[in-house]
Amino acid sequence: MIEIKNLQKVYDVKRRQSFFHMTREKVVAVKDISMRIDKGQIVGLLGINGAGKTTTIKMLTTLIEPTNGTYSFDGIDAIANPDLVKRQINMIAGGERMIYWRLTAYENLWYYGQLYGIDNTLLKKRIEKLLQIVGLEDKADLPVETYSKGMKQRLQIARGLINDPKYIFLDEPTIGLDAVVTQDLHKEIRSLAKDQGKGILLTSHYLSEVEELCDYIYLVNKGELVIEGTKKELTDYVFARNRYVFSVRGMDKKIVCRLRDNLRMIDPESEVLFEDGSCTIISKAELSSAIAEFALKEKLVINELHKQEPSLEQAVIKLSKNLERKDTQIA
Numbered sequence: 348m349i350e351i352k353n354l355q356k357v358y359d360v361k362r363r364q365s366f367f368h369m370t371r372e373k374v375v376a377v378k379d380i381s382m383r384i385d386k387g388q389i390v391g392l393l394g395i396n397g398a399g400k401t402t403t404i405k406m407l408t409t410l411i412e413p414t415n416g417t418y419s420f421d422g423i424d425a426i427a428n429p430d431l432v433k434r435q436i437n438m439i440a441g442g443e444r445m446i447y448w449r450l451t452a453y454e455n456l457w458y459y460g461q462l463y464g465i466d467n468t469l470l471k472k473r474i475e476k477l478l479q480i481v482g483l484e485d486k487a488d489l490p491v492e493t494y495s496k497g498m499k500q501r502l503q504i505a506r507g508l509i510n511d512p513k514y515i516f517l518d519e520p521t522i523g524l525d526a527v528v529t530q531d532l533h534k535e536i537r538s539l540a541k542d543q544g545k546g547i548l549l550t551s552h553y554l555s556e557v558e559e560l561c562d563y564i565y566l567v568n569k570g571e572l573v574i575e576g577t578k579k580e581l582t583d584y585v586f587a588r589n590r591y592v593f594s595v596r597g598m599d600k601k602i603v604c605r606l607r608d609n610l611r612m613i614d615p616e617s618e619v620l621f622e623d624g625s626c627t628i629i630s631k632a633e634l635s636s637a638i639a640e641f642a643l644k645e646k647l648v649i650n651e652l653h654k655q656e657p658s659l660e661q662a663v664i665k666l667s668k669n670l671e672r673k674d675t676q677i678a
C-alpha cells in the first residue's frame with residue numbers, strides 16, 4: 348500500500364521584473380494532500396488545471412522531494428529510500444516525452460530495461476511480451492519517428508511496464524488518443540489492476556474515463572483535498588436529491604400541473620420541470636411509485652419513467668463551480 352500524509356510542495360520560482368531584475372517567490376503547488384493506493388486498486392486524482400496533480404505524481408514517483416509530509420511505500424519510508432521505491436514503480440504520461448524518436452520501439456525498451464538493471468535474457472522476453480500486449484510487435488524495428496500518436500502512446504505504456512512495477516502512475520495517459528486506442532488502453536489498465544494486482548493512480552481530464560475505471564476518487568483544488576470517495580459517494584454527496592425522467596403520451600401543461608400538485612403532497616419541495624414533452628422531477632423523497640400511481644390513476648400511457656443517476660462529470664462541474672463561487676465570495 349502507498350500512503351501519503353499531509354504532503355506539501357512549495358516551489359521556489361524566479362520572476363523576471365525587468366531585464367536585469369529577478370525576484371524570488373514561493374509557489375505552493377501542493378498544500379496538504381493525504382491519500383492511499385492499495386494493490387489491485389485504481390485510484391483517480393481529479394482537479395482542474397493547476398490543482399497540483401502532476402506535482403503530486405512527481406513526488407510519488409520520487410522525481411521531486413516533498414517540502415513536508417510523509418510517504419510510505421509498502422511500509423518503507425519512501426522519502427528516505429527513493430532508490431528502493433524507484434525500482435518498484437513507474438509512470439506513464441500522455442504525450443511524447445520519455446521516448447527516443449530516433450530509436451526503434453525495441454531499442455527504447457532495451458535502453459530503459461538496462462537502466463533498471465534487468466538481466467538480458469529476462470529483458471528480451473519481457474520486451475517481446477510487452478510489444479505483443481501493446482500491439483507493436485510488427486513495428487518493433489521501425490524508428491519511433493515513423494509512428495502515429497497512438498503508436499507512440501502504446502510504446503509509452505510498454506515503457507512504463509518494463510520494470511514490472513507494483514504501482515503505476517498514469518498522468519493523463521489517453522490524452523489525444525482516438526476512441527479505439529483509448530478503449531484498448533482502458534482494458535489494459537483494468538487488467539493490470541484486477542488480474543495482476545497492481546496499484547494504479549490515474550489523473551485525467553476525461554471524467555468519463557475516471558468514472559469508468561476508478562474504484563476510488565480524490566478531488567483536489569489549489570493543492571488541497573476537496574472531497575474523496577467512490578463515484579457513488581461523490582455524486583450522492585453533491586446531489587443529495589433524486590432525479591426522475593417522466594413522459595407520457597400527449598403530455599401537456601395541465602397534466603404537469605396535476606402531477607406537481609400530486610407530488611408536492613408527498614414532498615412539498617419537489618420540483619417538476621417540463622421541457623420538450625418530458626418532465627424532470629427533482630425531489631428529496633423517493634417518488635417513483637407515486638409517479639407511476641399518478642399515471643395509472645389518470646389512465647396515461649407511460650413513454651418513459653426512470654431514475655437518473657447523476658454522472659461524475661456533473662458532480663465535478665457542480666463542485667468546481669461551488670468552489671469558484673466560494674473563492675469570489677472570500678475575495
Ligand SMILES: Nc1ncnc2c1ncn2[C@@H]1O[C@H](COP(=O)(O)OP(=O)(O)OP(=O)(O)O)[C@@H](O)[C@H]1O
Pocket residue numbers: 358359360374375376377394395396397398399400401402403
Ligand atoms: N517546476 C515548477 N516550478 C514552479 N511552479 C510549478 C512547477 N510545476 C508546477 N508549478 C505550479 O504548481 C501548481 C500545480 O501545478 P501542476 O502541474 O501540479 O497542476 P496539475 O493539476 O497537474 O494541472 P494540469 O491539469 O494543468 O496538468 C501550478 O500553479 C503550477 O504553476
Ligand SMILES: [Mg+2]
Pocket residue numbers: 400401402
Ligand atoms: Mg498535470
